[in-house]
Amino acid sequence: MTQALQLLIDGVLSGGSYALVALGLSLTFGSLRRLNLAYGATAMLAAYVGAWLHAQYQAPVWLVALAVVASAILTGAYVERLCFASPRVDPTQSRGLPVAGADGQEVVALASSFAIWMQLEQLAVNLLPRHLNTFPSLAAAQDWQLGELSVRPDRLLIGLAAVALTLGLAAWIERSRAGLSWRATAELRIAAHLVGMPVARLQAVGFACACALSGLAAFAVLSLDGQVTPMFGMWMLLKGLVAAMLGGLGSIRGALWGGLVLGVAESFSQELWGAQGRELCTYGLLLMVLVLPWQRLRRGPLNAGFA
Amino acid sequence: MANGLDPHTVGLLSNMSIMALLALSAYLLLLVGRISFGQQAFFGVGAYAAGILSSMFQAPIVLALGVGMAAGALLSWLLALPTMALSGLQYAVATLAVGELARIILSGWHWQVAAPHGWVGPDGIDGFREIRWLLERDVTPAHFLGWIACALLAVLVLLMRTERTRLGVALRMTGQDETLAATQGIDVIRLRLFAAAAAGALAALGGGLYAHRTTYIEPALFDPMLGVHAVGYALLGGLGSALGPLLGVVFDLGLLDATEVFHGWRMVIFGGLVALFLRWRPRGLLDERAVQWFVQLSSNKRS
Numbered sequence: 001m002t003q004a005l006q007l008l009i010d011g012v013l014s015g016g017s018y019a020l021v022a023l024g025l026s027l028t029f030g031s032l033r034r035l036n037l038a039y040g041a042t043a044m045l046a047a048y049v050g051a052w053l054h055a056q057y058q059a060p061v062w063l064v065a066l067a068v069v070a071s072a073i074l075t076g077a078y079v080e081r082l083c084f085a086s087p088r089v090d091p092t093q094s095r096g097l098p099v100a101g102a103d104g105q106e107v108v109a110l111a112s113s114f115a116i117w118m119q120l121e122q123l124a125v126n127l128l129p130r131h132l133n134t135f136p137s138l139a140a141a142q143d144w145q146l147g148e149l150s151v152r153p154d155r156l157l158i159g160l161a162a163v164a165l166t167l168g169l170a171a172w173i174e175r176s177r178a179g180l181s182w183r184a185t186a187e188l189r190i191a192a193h194l195v196g197m198p199v200a201r202l203q204a205v206g207f208a209c210a211c212a213l214s215g216l217a218a219f220a221v222l223s224l225d226g227q228v229t230p231m232f233g234m235w236m237l238l239k240g241l242v243a244a245m246l247g248g249l250g251s252i253r254g255a256l257w258g259g260l261v262l263g264v265a266e267s268f269s270q271e272l273w274g275a276q277g278r279e280l281c282t283y284g285l286l287l288m289v290l291v292l293p294w295q296r297l298r299r300g301p302l303n304a305g306f307a
Numbered sequence: 308m309a310n311g312l313d314p315h316t317v318g319l320l321s322n323m324s325i326m327a328l329l330a331l332s333a334y335l336l337l338l339v340g341r342i343s344f345g346q347q348a349f350f351g352v353g354a355y356a357a358g359i360l361s362s363m364f365q366a367p368i369v370l371a372l373g374v375g376m377a378a379g380a381l382l383s384w385l386l387a388l389p390t391m392a393l394s395g396l397q398y399a400v401a402t403l404a405v406g407e408l409a410r411i412i413l414s415g416w417h418w419q420v421a422a423p424h425g426w427v428g429p430d431g432i433d434g435f436r437e438i439r440w441l442l443e444r445d446v447t448p449a450h451f452l453g454w455i456a457c458a459l460l461a462v463l464v465l466l467m468r469t470e471r472t473r474l475g476v477a478l479r480m481t482g483q484d485e486t487l488a489a490t491q492g493i494d495v496i497r498l499r500l501f502a503a504a505a506a507g508a509l510a511a512l513g514g515g516l517y518a519h520r521t522t523y524i525e526p527a528l529f530d531p532m533l534g535v536h537a538v539g540y541a542l543l544g545g546l547g548s549a550l551g552p553l554l555g556v557v558f559d560l561g562l563l564d565a566t567e568v569f570h571g572w573r574m575v576i577f578g579g580l581v582a583l584f585l586r587w588r589p590r591g592l593l594d595e596r597a598v599q600w601f602v603q604l605s606s607n608k609r610s
Contacts, residue, residue: 035396035399035400082582082583082586083582083585083586106395106396107342107395107396107399108585108589110342110396110399111342111538111542111581111585112581112582112585112586113582114344114535114538114539115539115542115577115578115579115580115581115582115585116578116579116582117535117578118532118535118539118574118577118578119574119575119577119578119579119582120578121574122571122572122573122574122575122578123575126571126572126575234531238407241400241403245400276411276414276415279407279411280408280411280412280415283404283407283408283411284408286401286404287401287404287405287408290390290393290397290400290401290404291389291390291393291401
């Protein structure tokens, strides 16, 4: 019983990290209706810049955090320019896309963002060629003991931050005027443009916010581990994708629920079937969410929008 | 035939031909308007199936490759059944999940039998060693390159002939506009399922050849980056003709990877180029218009 409780706590806490990772991905999808596959690589490059500063100049933790967020925003601006900014061509004149149909543009953005993913990953590795790079941690991690249960304080802090950030962001998007205009551009670009909203700028700002969040998430996760490897980009993208998909891609609060479900499921499957079982569970969940018909019955995860 | 080549060139050409098969499998799905990031799964399945048959059951290599292709096609078709009806975006994510699932399942698979020189068979994360069919029969790498090239050539001829048939037109039409294709009486889902099965078979053929060439495979080889590269080759090379993916492979492996000039910057250049192409030339270097131009040029010369 205690063991199950401990597993639950661990799962919920790592779910907080997953929610943080999923948040940026979900936000991008919510505002642009595009999936950004360069998401993980962007955060990884930013994290490498932070690790490089730490290794080269012994930068303090707060400076590393700042550098990670700033370089995530900068890299994100590049990604947005190349993959997501609306092309200035007349849609009736287009010569055909690799993938046509209603979602042609979406899939083109998907494909070009994966190309950028390879590029950014290589850039990061060129910056720090070693496989393992130390990353500054937030605080000396001394587990808190509660009877037989133990909790890592920095994990708890990040889990709480994830909850606060998600709920705050969701409330802001629902209540504030800026959030309203953001939702309007996501809902119907043409209509938003006609009532005088700067659609392109709003979307660029939304993308930059999502990238800043990804930088924050990368910093939080890596400071827990104390190291960063070239696998991080892939890890961040896939975990974020699974959590965001579980909660309904594009939904802000959904990212939190998706992250929690993923965290708890992983923690239990790891205990039951080992590391491979955990991975199997992650991707099995993702496939199930996509394939099972109940998702399509209730408006589908991809149509959820901001909620 | 290829006896005059040094081992390095033989290896490069073999790799390029095998990657071309994988790129063609991604191309086939792009043709019907679907992006798959999971073709490496069928590449892996083909590699394992062919390796098992030839090294554990001493089957002839043609049979082993054939069974590998059948396994790849069947698996690809079965997995496409529930996913093909999804939107393009959901399909792409689903294939990513399928690819990773396949890799993880292969990493947990142990099945070995006794052989004259020890145990052979898949050994989980340590991979599958000693696929010695070629060594035992004294087939040199250069000789095997000839076989690979023949397989690639056969596939290319088949694909280019199909382009001119009703089936080829229907495939391309589905990719261009599925609604229009459906109104013309094309069963879009069935056609896409067929394309998925054929793509699975092609990827598995590449995998089977790869397993025999390197004599050693491990699940970690079949990671998403492999599938992503295959799609990249097809998108860069062009969707106008089956020669497009080949062009992409030659450009990346032949130019960027083989010449040391771009060491460490290969992915930066390749990834950047694919993104730029998608922005300004979305159907690749050898798109339909370029193909038409070449066809006209050659017919002008003839007359």
